[in-house]
Amino acid sequence: MVLVFVAACGGSDSGSDSGSAPAERTNPQTTSIGMYNPDYDYSLNQRYKVTYVVSNNTSGLYTASSGAFAHWASLMNVEYNGMLDFGGDDDALFSQLPQLARDNDGLLFDADANTYDRVYEIMKGTGTPWHAFMGAPRDYSIDGNPLVSPYVGFEQYDVGAFFANYMREKAPDFFPGVPMSEFGFMVVDFSVAPPLHQRMEGCRDTLAASGWNMDRFFVADTAIAFFDADTSRDVVSAVLAMNPDIKYWLIFAEIDDMAQGAAAALDLAGLGDTSFVSAFGGTALQMQWDAGRQDAWRSAQYLPQTIFVEPIFCSLYAFMNGDATPETIFPEWKNKNENQHYGHFSTRLLPWYEILFENYQYMIRWSDVYAGSNLYPNYPLEINGRPIARDDFSTTVPIPAHFR
Numbered sequence: 050m051v052l053v054f055v056a057a058c059g060g061s062d063s064g065s066d067s068g069s070a071p072a073e074r075t076n077p078q079t080t081s082i083g084m085y086n087p088d089y090d091y092s093l094n095q096r097y098k099v100t101y102v103v104s105n106n107t108s109g110l111y112t113a114s115s116g117a118f119a120h121w122a123s124l125m126n127v128e129y130n131g132m133l134d135f136g137g138d139d140d141a142l143f144s145q146l147p148q149l150a151r152d153n154d155g156l157l158f159d160a161d162a163n164t165y166d167r168v169y170e171i172m173k174g175t176g177t178p179w180h181a182f183m184g185a186p187r188d189y190s191i192d193g194n195p196l197v198s199p200y201v202g203f204e205q206y207d208v209g210a211f212f213a214n215y216m217r218e219k220a221p222d223f224f225p226g227v228p229m230s231e232f233g234f235m236v237v238d239f240s241v242a243p244p245l246h247q248r249m250e251g252c253r254d255t256l257a258a259s260g261w262n263m264d265r266f267f268v269a270d271t272a273i274a275f276f277d278a279d280t281s282r283d284v285v286s287a288v289l290a291m292n293p294d295i296k297y298w299l300i301f302a303e304i305d306d307m308a309q310g311a312a313a314a315l316d317l318a319g320l321g322d323t324s325f326v327s328a329f330g331g332t333a334l335q336m337q338w339d340a341g342r343q344d345a346w347r348s349a350q351y352l353p354q355t356i357f358v359e360p361i362f363c364s365l366y367a368f369m370n371g372d373a374t375p376e377t378i379f380p381e382w383k384n385k386n387e388n389q390h391y392g393h394f395s396t397r398l399l400p401w402y403e404i405l406f407e408n409y410q411y412m413i414r415w416s417d418v419y420a421g422s423n424l425y426p427n428y429p430l431e432i433n434g435r436p437i438a439r440d441d442f443s444t445t446v447p448i449p450a451h452f453r
Contacts (some may be wrong), residue, residue: 078372083379083397085365087421091126097154097369098128098363101182104142106134106162107277108306110332111159114182117354118157118394120422121362139164143171150175155365161184162242164303166190169197169391176369180361184244185396193388194243199373201397202361204449205244208329209236209251209301211350213259215403216299216327223347224297233295235267235288237307239276245303248329252301265295271307281310282317289318298324305333305349312346321345331404335413338406350401351409353416355424356444361398384452400446415441 076093099122101115113229115132122129130153135142139161149156150172156179160168160279165181166188172179185202187194192366234256237247249268259261269284271277285300298320302308308328315321324345328334331349367373375394382395404412414428418437430437 072073076370078367078370082367082373083360084358085121085124085363091124094126094370095154096126096128097366098130098152099157099365099369100130100149100153100159101132102142102146102149102303103132103134104139104164105137106132108333109336110305110330113332114159114338114358116424117358118362120355120420120424121359123364124421127361127366133158143167146171147175148297150177153177155179155369157182157361157365158186160186162187162244162387163189165197178365180365180368182358182361185241186419187243189243189393191390193390195356195390196394196396197389197391198401199364199378199397201357201364202399203329203401204396204398205247206251208350209248209253210255210333212248212301212327212329212352213261215350216301216325219327220297220299220325220350224323227297228427229261231295232297232299233265233267234261235269235285235298235300235311237269237271237281237285237300237302237311239303239307240268240270240272240277245276248301248303254328264417267292269311276304276306278306278313279307281307282313283310285311285314286317289314296320296323298326298343300326300329304328305330308346308349309333309337315345324446329401331409334404335409339407343406348403348405351404351412352399353413354403355416355420355422357399359420359444360399381448382452386451396452398446398449400443402442411437414443417441419444 061152064361078089101118103111111132119129156177158168158179159182162184165186174302181198181200185200186198187196193415220232236249236252239245253266256266267288269288271280271284274280300311302311305328308326315324321344326346327348329350331351332354334349338426364378367378376392379397382397383393384396402412413425413430414430416423417423419439
């Protein structure tokens with residue numbers, strides 16, 4: 050959730066460093082560039098080919114995301130070639146990118162966060178449009194960590210700050226009457242990935258500023274191996290073992306895999322009933338609840354993948370179709386404070402919503418109603434005796450004042 054995050058899509062008259070536009074534009078889009086437009090006839094355009102390139106598919110989140118891409122592709126006359134997973138072999142990914150670029154009209158990326166400068170250079174040489182997905186495409190080797198292309202998603206530090214407050218506010222719902230002083234607060238981190246580590250920093254700083262007893266704040270760092278469920282279980286277990294006097298735990302997991310591992314560690318320690326795990330993500334939690342399992346992972350801050358990917362897929366369509374470039378998409382979302390080493394790119398922020406066992410099917414079925422999909426046919430289409438409506442939730446957030 051990664052953690053954790055949204056009507057026409059179009060492209061530009063001229064190419065850009067991140068891709069090139071088609072030579073001819075016979076059906077340009079003029080409104081709602083970067084979002085799906087049900088009134089636009091996509092069938093009049095070339096049937097573009099797109100592939101989703103993943104550095105390392107570690108969870109069902111990537112599969113769910115690929116399904117969401119496939120949905121929008123079906124509405125937009127795009128030949129979607131599915132997900133191509135490189136199993137953590139970045140050298141193979143880089144070596145195959147030029148051929149992938151030749152075989153496709155556009156590429157979607159979930160690359161290692163520390164490699165987007167390399168992705169940028171390779172893709173610049175190919176001229177094929179591309180768009181990053183879950184991680185911000187930044188060059189972390191340069192001061193200020195400049196974007197190398199547009200980003201749609203979340204401000205990671207703010208995510209962590211949110212959880213510092215949310216976990217404490219929500220705890221009494223699960224453990225009424227337990228003083229906050231009896232809780233330990235833990236963050237499951239992956240310190241070598243800047244976007245995830247920023248979530249820990251936001252949480253830690255907010256807790257410290259609020260007067261939390263930082264002797265009862267802990268970080269379980271999965272950087273000893275990887276941010277998978279098994280490593281998360283092991284590092285959380287180590288923290289629990291070193292603090293046997295703490296019976297009640299609040300655990301913020303930066304992504305779903307970490308939440309699964311944290312819940313497993315709590316079960317092994319006999320602390321599942323006195324602990325509250327929450328994650329920025331939620332796709333794996335949905336699957337867990339669908340399978341009939343409930344444990345210490347009790348909630349998530351979530352945006353359905355269909356909603357998350359819409360502006361990403363549609364922005365890529367814009368680049369391929371010649372209706373926008375990476376530097377012109379979503380101009381209102383350009384942050385004046387960004388390091389503009391590679392150009393001034395937009396950062397379109399998305400909302401997120403709490404899911405609990407009691408409401409998760411409503412939230413996810415709403416995404417079907419919004420997107421005109423039927424990815425979750427077993428979930429009810431009504432809530433409290435009335436049909437779920439497309440505007441039950443918002444897909445947008447206000448532009449932050451500090452962007453201006």
